[in-house]
Amino acid sequence: MMHEHLLAGCTPTPLAHYLKALGILRLVAEQKDPEAAGRWQGELFVLRTVLSREELIRFFLEEYRPTPIIAPWNGGSGFYPKDNKSGIDPISKATAKRLEPYREVIALARLSVGDREESPKNEEKADFLRSLRALLPDLVLTWFDAAVMLTTDKPEYPPLLGTGGNDGRLDFTNNFMQRITELFDMADGRPSTKSAAWLLASVGEEAGHGLVTKAIGQFSPGSAGGPNATTGFDSDSLINPWDFVLMLEGALLFAGAATRRLESTDVSTLSYPFTVRTTGTGAGCGNVADEAPSRAEIWMPIWRRYIDLHELRALLSEGRVTVGRRAARDGLDFARAVSGLGIDRGISGFQRYAFLMRSGKAYLATPLARIQVVRNPKADLLTHLDRFQWLDRLRSVARKDAPGRIQQLVRRMEDEIFSLTQGGDRLVLQNILMLLGQIQQSCGVSTKGRDAVGPLPFLGAEWAMEADDGSHEFRLACALAGLTDMRAYLAPVRVDKGKVEWAPGSPKAVWGGGDLVSNLFRVFDRRLLEADRDRQEIEPFAGFPAADIPAVMAFIQGKTDDGRIAALLSGLVNVQLPRNMPHRNVSTDHPPAVFCLLKPLFTPDGILQELGILPPDRHLPLPREVVNLLKAGNREQAGRAIGIGWRRLRIVGMKLPPHPRRPPALVGTEGARLAAALMIPLAKGDLARICQPFMPVQKAD
Structure with a gap:
């Protein structure tokens, strides 16, 4: 008969309690019930095993054999003269059978240490x-492989266990041994x-009491003491010895899974x-400044089916995700890649942690946010932003010496990507488009920005289709x-040859401060200059x-958000737009007669001839004075512009209303807006x- 135990003391946060859940599953499966399995249910861990509640408690109290966790390469590990030996000495002299492997390992390690006075x-x-x-x-x-990764150059240390099993002056292994001596009699193992x-409190069956004043390190920020931990200035760490022991036993599941990132052979790219790497943006993050005093961030998987x-070992050993063909480098990459990984492995979410420096030189595993696996x-x-490594280069520049505005815009864009x-x-996608436009404009006027990152590569038509919310502004x-x-x-x-390049000082780049209408007139004026230069007529607006x-x-009537149109425009100009957008069923008033009259002047001859509006042998140019008079803003000049348009249509032989x-x-409306x-x-x-x-009226045959 299988029993399901809801472990109220095993939760996704803090990290200590997450690792504790893994430790319980590992120990039960390795030492008692190979069929044991676990899953997350809401905010709690569920253990399924043949062991009843009483048998489970009895296993840990009477049968559990602690993993011999040592770190003689560290000062403070208990192996050197000045170290605290309250844990290592009792275990090295223990006669209890359950501690025999630990005793033997300590003896082996002492042989390696020899007569060294320090690590x-x-x-x-x-x-x-x-050796x-x-x-x-x-x-x-x-344990060794969970704490240390040997390379051909120098040892590397997985961030989960600090720098080889310690965090600053706190050695995890020495504290582990001390906690073992508090849990068991060294003579008979009882x-x-x-x-x-303590065990009942650790698994959440009873309220905790009699906690010991000891260090827990980075794994449980709320228990780590230090300034502001309580109402006093400096509080001691209060921990349950079982929490610490089971936590480190769980951390062992992350052993032996370090590899080099696919795209590099550099030692620094160990994965x-x-x-x-920590990304100071996205859900739960407070500041990009957190990135510098940070060791890394780790995403702990949450799964809903029993495994x-x-x-579980397979899941953790394959715990690397890719963006395109490269490994995820930071939190933003991970967020982009997480959906595919979660669907493949049955992961429903991740608890995101960052190892941030919060007090002195100590790091704390700070929970940032719960990230749900959502296929979007x-x-x-x-991936379009990855062309020419554009996004990577932009983000790198923004974290160095980029102007403050570019840094701010990139931070906001990263939040939207999360x-x-x-x-x-669709609105989130629109926000990204608008920020991309602003970033390109800001980089374009910054020498540092242009030197460090190229213009935004062309984005596929899907950007427009997927971002389309059917609003007037977007269309x-x-x-x-x-x-x-x-x-x-x-x-x-x-x-140039299909590739976008910077053109510093380009006279074409006239868009600047001011509203949408005034900027459109700047574009018109620039087109006039180009037409005069080339001795051509102004190109129609097609x-x-x-x-x-x-x-x-809606635009003519002033019912649109012009600022949003301009912001969307700055992003959409970088998109290879589709020829048509989906049809909208939206009712509206008929446009004013003035608009209907003048619109042919702003339309290419080919379209007018295709529609049968302009005779095939005629040409309808746009008189520049029509726009100049309309944008002047007074009704008298607007009337003159309309009159010019009227006469122009008559000249080319277009049919005008007789009355x-x-x-x-x-x-x-006003002339400028028209x-x-x-x-x-x-x-x-x-x-x-x-x-x-x-x-023209079609004559009947």
Whole structure:
């Protein structure tokens, strides 16, 4: 019969309690019940085993054999004259059978230490570690490999166990041995008088009492003492000895899984299970400044189905995730890659931790956030930012000497990327687009920015399709972004042989401060100068995808958020836009007669001829004075502009309404806004409808 034990003392936070859950499963499976399995249920760990509640408690109190955890390479480990020996000496002299392996391992290690007065340093330490590992029995190698990674150059230390089993002046192994002496009698191995109560409190069956004043280190920030830990200035660490013991027993599951990252042979690129560089952004993070005084961050998996010890070892040994073809380097990479990993292995989420320096030289495993595994296809679009290593280079620059504005924008973008990986909607994708546009504009005017990172590479059309929320603002921004060479007007860039390059000082980059309408006029004025230079007529405002009448009408009536249109435009100009956006069923008023009259002047001849509005042998140029008069802002000049347009249409032979025989008046909007609206490409179907009065009547056969 299988029993399920809900362990209230084993929770995803703090890290000590997470590792404790793993330790309980490992010890039960290795020493008592090979079929034992575990899973997370809500915020608690569930152990499934043939052991009843009484048998489980009895196993730990009477049968559990502590793993011989030692670190003679560290000062403070108990192996040197000045070390605390309250744990190592009693165990080395113990006669209890359950402690016999521990006693033998200590004796072996003392042979390696010899007559040293202090722990080895530098090259001597590397040699010592190699010779020690060759002597140790398999029982201890699991611990050794969890704490130390031997390389051809120098020893490396997985961040989970500090720097080889210690954190500053706190040696985990010495404290482990001290806790063992508090739990068991060294002579016969029986549990101490408080051991049972401590065990019940540790698994969460009874309230904790009689905690000991000892150190726990980085694993439980709330118990670590130090300034501000309580109402006093400096409090002692209060811990349950079983918590510390089971925590380190659980940490052993992370042994032997360090590998080099796929794209490098550099020692500094060693990769440990679910461990990456700290990213000071994303859910739960407070400041990019946390990145510097940080050892690393680690993402602890949460799974909902039962897995046994064999499966758990496999999960942790494969605890490396990739972004594209490279290994995840930091928290942002991990967030991007986590969905695929979780789906493959049945992981439902991760508890994200960062080892941050919080008091003196001590690091604390600070819980940042619970990251749910949510498959979001929109997050796949982020791979477009990896072209030419653009995103990596940008983030690297932002963490060095980039201007403050670029640093701020990149931080905000990283937060949005985190949100996107957690199932963020279209608005999150729009936020990323807007930030990308602002980043490109800021880098474009910064010599340091241009030297360090190239322009944003072209993004696929999927960005526009997936970010489309059906709003007027988004449709208008897409239409404006599709205007010929619009990207060059917003930032100093040029396209050479399909590749985007910086064009410092480009006279085309006229977009700047001011509102959307004034910036559109700057683009118009620049096009006028280019036309004069090339002795050509001004190029019509054509492009794709075009906007529909409801969006243009909302703009004419001043019902749109122009600031959002401009911000979206700055990002969408970097997208290879689709020819058409999905159709919207939106009701609207008919555009004003003035708009219908003047719109053909802003439309290429080919489209007008295709729709039958302009005779095939005629040409309809855009008189520049029409825009200049409209943007002047007063009704008299607007009337003159309308009159010019009216006459121009008559000259080319377009059909005009017979009544009244005069141009329509400007009503319901101002001239400048009307001129800006006319620059927005309009969908052919909508253009045909509003120009219906201008089409020649088809004679019946």
